[in-house]
Every structure is written in structure tokens, then in C-alpha cells.
Amino acid sequence: MHGFASNVLSCEERERLEEELFEARTRGRNLSRLRHLTYRERVALDAREQAAQARLASHEVEHGCRR
């Protein structure tokens, strides 16, 4: 099981999820700078970002590695 102090200090899974969230945000920002996004594209990008955020949040709760 997880939850040991050593895991809390450096959690690779959380780092991966944070990176995923950062990438989702960056991608959406870059795309919208390049051209006008359609409503569908905007919604898909938002959903992607929210899903990444939700995965990170639930991991922190389950694993107890919140900063």
C-alpha cells in the first residue's frame, strides 16, 4: 500500500499527473493563440484539462501527497 512518508515527499505519480495537467493547459493556450478554436475544440480542450485536474486531485486525496 501507498502512504509512506518517503512516497509523500517525492511522488512520481503526482509529478506525472501534474505534467499531464500542465501539458493540457499549454496545448490549449498554444492552439488558441495559433487560430480561432471552434466551440467543439474549446469544449474538448476544457474537458481534457478538467479531467487531468480531477485525476490529480483524487490522487492527492487517495495518496495523501498534497503539498
Ligand SMILES: [Zn+2]
Ligand atoms: Zn502521490
